[in-house]
Amino acid sequence: MSKPDGLQHIKCFISKQIHFYLLLARFTHCICVSGHALDYCDVIDNFVAKNRELRSLELSTADWDAIALVTKWLKSFRSATTQMSTTKCSMLSSTHAIFRGLQEDIRNSLAELPDGAPVKLKTSLMKAHRKLSDYYTKLDESLYYIWSSLLDPRISYQGLLADCGDDISLKSHLELAKERLTAHINELEEFWKLPQEDFENCDPVQWWAGRRAQFPGLSRYARDIFSIPGSAVAVERIFSGGRDTISLRRASLQPETIRTLMLVKQQLRLTQSAIQEI
The missing domain is CATH 1.20.5 (Single alpha-helices involved in coiled-coils or other helix-helix interfaces)
Structure with missing residues (x-):
């Protein structure tokens, strides 16, 4: 197996994920606006009631309830945006978890949707879930996402298998990624025997750097894989800094x-x- 070209795949991941990050950024902006609107709903209603030109835009109780529901849903997207924005540690292996978490939140929101909720809200949730699914399937186009999970000391191999559940497609991608690492299968099996590290306190890059002697082959792959950013945030910041320079x-x-x-x-x-x- 040839050594991964880190720079080439950085470009690949940036092009794939920049659209997703921009999508999350829009959701974050929406939650700020809707949150402020809910805080001042009484003031807004009074202002609209005193202006005839705005009467046609007056919001009913059902409208405010719908805004409250949407604001609640968008909190999950804001949390995902925060996670995708981190640059202090490698988070490529967390990308799958972020997508799955968002999809599960949307499914739960659909299940908990009140019977009298507007049809547009249900339709919007279904479209959001479909859009996330479109992005989620793009993760399967590259093995680097799965490799980052396989080589993350905070994630156990058995845990990855459990996450796949009965999804044959996910299991096949996991097995394919594992097979591509067979050149260092002995190191890989020894690595999986180690206890799982704490997710909050362990930095995968530093962890592998400290075990280069124990895992000489895998540590080189891990170095290249975990150097790939999980989003375009870091690159965008560099360009912004370049504009100032x-x-x-x-x-x-x-x-x-x-x-x-x-x-x-x-x-x-x-x-x-x-x-x-x-």
């Missing part, structure tokens, strides 16, 4: 100078964060 008055900077400035800025940011955590 390459201003109109500094448009003639050489590429090497820009690279040095960006690296220095990032190092200063990391140092500042480390000092604040002390």
Whole structure:
């Protein structure tokens, strides 16, 4: 098996996930707006009642109840956005869990939907579930998502099998990913015998870096796989920082100078964060 090309697959993952992240960002914006509207619903109703031009836009009790339901649903998307935005540790192996969690929340919301709820709400939930399913199936197009889960010390192999349940497709993808790692099957089996690490306190990158002698082959794969970002957030931040560095008055900077400035800025940011955590 050839060694994964980290840079090439970073580009691949960014192109696939940027649309999903933008989708979550829109949901996050909606929850902020609807949340503020609910906080000031009485004020809004009074204002509309005093203005004839706005009477046609007056919201009924059922409308406010619908807004409250939607706001409740969107909290799951805001939580997913927060998880997808993290850059302090590798989260590629968490992508599957985030998608599955969102889908389960939507299914539960559909099951708990009141009988008198507007048809549009039910239709919207079904469309949201369908859209997430479309994105979720894209994860199966690359084995790197599954490899990241297989090599994550916080995730057990038996747990992955249990998550697959009776889904034959998921099990086949899991077995295929496992077969592609057979070049280091001895290391893989030894790795799976180790106790599962705590999800909150374990950094997979640091964990594998400390076990290079024990797992010389797998540690190289893990290094490349866990260096792939789970979303486009980190890259977008770099571009935003680049815009600040390459201003109109500094448009003639050489590429090497820009690279040095960006690296220095990032190092200063990391140092500042480390000092604040002390």
